[in-house]
Amino acid sequence: MTPDPRTATSRFDADALTGFAQALLVAASMPDDRARDVAGILVEGDLLGHDTHGLQLLPSYLAQIESGDLTVQGEPVVIADHGAALTWDGLRLPGPWLALRAIEVASARARTFGTGTVSIRRSHHIACLATYARRVAEQGLVLLLFSSAPSGSSVAPYGGTRALFSPSPLAIGFPTSADPVMVDVSTSITTNGLTGRLAREGGRLPGPWLIDEEGRPTDDPGVLVPPRAGTILPLGGVDAGHKGYGLALMVEALTAGLAGHGRSDPGARLGATLFIQVIDPQAFSGLPAFREQMDWVATACVENPPVPGGDRVRLPGWRGVSLREQQLRGGVNLRGSIVTELSQWADKLGVPLPLPMETTHD
């Protein structure tokens, strides 16, 4: 019997994958420099182990170039610029390219004014937030990155039953003397990714993290699948969900409010409203003082006595950084289902898929 390629895992050279993804995007009409940024961010998602936010996204990006929902030509429109604060209309241009440009500008402004903030309406999807956090932190800077999806709603306000918010993540990256810390958390108790996968597999969540359309707590992800109209609880869940609800409102104000674009705008398509802020510790008490404080905290975390049966306490992002280094050397793991989808686009656009370094079957 021939093994099913969809249940296999293949390892690919990271540079070869990036070149492949870039070539696919260029074949789909994206300018080369933008394609390089998008490919680099997607492959880095896989490198860091965020495989739901890596190359798995590329087929949808390619399809949206075809449908016109992802714009490839043109420049973002500068709506406002007040020194430390800029507002852009992203015109549905490639998210990773826009976000990296915004981070460049915000970093330069932060070097001058102490902080630099770029608010972006109508960005296309930006993939894995931690990839940006790592890049900024490695420059000795702090990144705050808040994102909301104006067309996505799977989370009700606490005490309510109708979906309103997206899981609306917030991310921070900051340097230490060791690896950078990269926090990337949704303001809901879980994400659309996990609930969607469990719903397909008939699985259950670890606790009553959802409510059905009547407001009854449940661990059954099936309540989220139409025609059911359940919702994901805010972070804090049944008991303390007012906190996640407050955080969702914070993300909403900093993204949709400042960008002047959001859920109130009809016909919003897949995309993101972004709040990108770079902070230069050198403009405050100095980078050495920042590192001294955060090194102390990082050490107090990793040396903290673990809970029974638990592993050593980790800093958010450190496992990803180490996995990235390992996969840069030894190859990037891609699930067979992703490889299969990429092969179809490779055939369609006439771009050869790189040969895997190794393929293993479950």
Place this chain on the structure above:
Amino acid sequence: MTPDPRTATSRFDADALTGFAQALLVAASMPDDRARDVAGILVEGDLLGHDTHGLQLLPSYLAQIESGDLTVQGEPVVIADHGAALTWDGLRLPGPWLALRAIEVASARARTFGTGTVSIRRSHHIACLATYARRVAEQGLVLLLFSSAPSGSSVAPYGGTRALFSPSPLAIGFPTSADPVMVDVSTSITTNGLTGRLAREGGRLPGPWLIDEEGRPTDDPGVLVPPRAGTILPLGGVDAGHKGYGLALMVEALTAGLAGHGRSDPGARLGATLFIQVIDPQAFSGLPAFREQMDWVATACVENPPVPGGDRVRLPGWRGVSLREQQLRGGVNLRGSIVTELSQWADKLGVPLPLPMETTHD
């Protein structure tokens, strides 16, 4: 039998209470303008219904003036100023006075540069965060206020068992066309205030929000009382506490990291390290566009069908604003235990306690 005054509740005129608190602080040697700010913020905590962060704090402030832990004379030292970013050493000066001064400066910088940030090391305690959020939001501005207590530790990093972080709150205030929204949430699943009260009363928490010193989940607040060395779980609790842990690290980086002062500094006393950022929506897409987005979201919240048996969905802070208006008209409720403590300071410092408008006994 004479009723126990400690179990009574008295209503006082708000202005009379503010004048009284100010006079006590002045009698304890605080300059008049600083005393006015501190008194105003404390009484506003009670007005908003945050009675653990209102006048209940005044006796400890007065005691710390006596002990020298709360400084009353001198100006904060400007350590750095880069236009949109300032760093102050607060020299343990009165927290509310410092925070209001910082908000003034940050607001002026935000009007010029779009955002204004003040990092403060060695502030004294700043009481109720929502009071600042309301004031800034009513100017049509957005406030981000993150606070950590370098000498306080009751929360372990997720997966660990040794207390490291304070509950480290984060607050945001922003305007709508109706009342401002004021979010004020700790990054832990509950606060020292609630667990302390339940421990004294022999009560239990609503769920396993704590772990004991061995890392076993429990609802018993007694595990936090020395010689026990349990900890409060980060927001998200047993299942999703990595998210609250990430948020605690975010607050730590923005407060201790930028201020260059924190847990690594020996002998830290009760106080706060602050990150105060004011954002001017007018410098982004404009205040009308900001309001339009957030009005839409606010309406979608309050009109959201409630969970079974639930009240109408509320916006964070709206109940406080309405309670404030009601108490400004009809008097501020103070628990008898607070009145008793304030009376002792009134006698000691020769400042007459205002007559209550009404006293009721349980």
